[in-house]
Amino acid sequence: MYKTIFEELCERFTSGDSADLSALLPEGIQDEVGHFNVFNLDEILPTQRERPTVSCASRAFYKISFLTGHSQADYPDRSIEISKPTLVFTTPKSPFYWSPAGQQTGMFCVFTAEFLHPAKSGVMIDELPIFKSPEHPIYALSDVDIARTQRIFDNMNEEINSNYAYKYDLLRAYTLELIHLGQKLQSTVMLHPNHSASARTTSLFLELLERQFPLESPQQKVMLRTASQFADHLAVHINHLNKVLKETTGLTTTELIAGRIVQEAKALLRHTDWSIAEIAESLGFSDFAHFSKFFKTETAIAPGAYRSQTKSLNYT
Incomplete structure (x- = not known):
């Protein structure tokens, strides 16, 4: 030999x-x-x-x-x-x-x-x-x-x-x-030595997702936006990541990403004076229209209307 x-x-x-x-x-x-x-x-x-x-x-x-x-x-x-x-x-x-x-x-x-x-x-x-x-x-x-x-x-x-x-x-x-x-x-x-491999992968994904926030200025950009980008960063196959997250959270990779993006978008619309175009760009959207469609799909309200409603509530 x-x-x-x-x-x-x-x-x-x-x-x-x-x-x-x-x-x-x-x-x-x-x-x-x-x-x-x-x-x-x-x-x-x-x-x-x-x-x-x-x-x-x-x-x-x-x-x-x-x-x-x-x-x-x-x-x-x-x-x-x-x-x-x-x-x-x-x-x-x-x-x-x-x-x-x-x-x-x-x-x-x-x-x-x-x-x-x-x-x-x-x-x-x-x-x-x-x-x-x-x-x-x-x-x-x-x-x-x-x-x-x-x-x-x-x-x-x-x-x-x-x-x-x-x-x-x-x-x-x-x-x-x-x-x-x-x-x-x-x-x-x-x-977490007693956690399963799936739980550890989920924990790493959620930590990676959360580390991109909060956004403190319009110049700050969200770099990881897609399921494939997260899978590459975690060095796992995208199908494996999707399967693990669905099993442990009940949501798909895309749904988890979208949910966190919406959460940040709401905070920026409510608490900053950034233009909606600046918010869209910071959150990784190619243009205002794409962001507006995404936000309305997720919340059933347009970003401009959401800002107006929340601003008025702040003054009451």
Whole structure:
């Protein structure tokens, strides 16, 4: 069976063959507490069609993987299909096998607990939520997070090959940045560990929707208006998002978005002196007529009439 460089590294490290280990690890790393390395998948995976199953159950290393392409993560209790750019966190105790399929790209870093020793990083690695997750820490990434993750790994790759005397301090900082990104992605899981995956998705959607408001000036714009935009931002398929929200709230994605838009429109019509055209533009409508039709459909009254009614009530 074909073995990757990472598999060989794990075997040699756990077997205690220091000569082989020295050949695999970057020059000068022995001067640091612990060990760290970063790999590019397209440089270490074979090019033939049949790809190996890679065991990540090393006794020595923590691992953070940035995976693109199609693959499968196998745990004792279930298998997880990976089809979108994804971050995967594993520990020396993780019984995890990864099977790439087709063209696979991405990067990963491996490090020992000593590399993030409190004296060096200020953290206790086993106390970090990402490594105490009640679920398998596999997180699909949004476009923004993909760009951020790629930048971090590119920085790691550049730094580990540099001659900078303090490069391992920077590499610790980059590793911690990845860890904190993962913990942000898992924050809802940790805050609501007994909630179902559907409830967590609903919570993330509602938080994302609500964060766009209130609108404080006509220059402020609502950026996410459609179900597909929310699905892309949450890194889920639109059909899955629609199904989950219907099950948990009784309303469709579009109905929830429309309801919050109407709520904000009413507040702006009642409490500001913005023109209706300014309100329409801030709420993401292409023109006054489109907004007017939407508002009347949702409330059975035109926005101008609603403003007149509520203004008169304020004076009585």
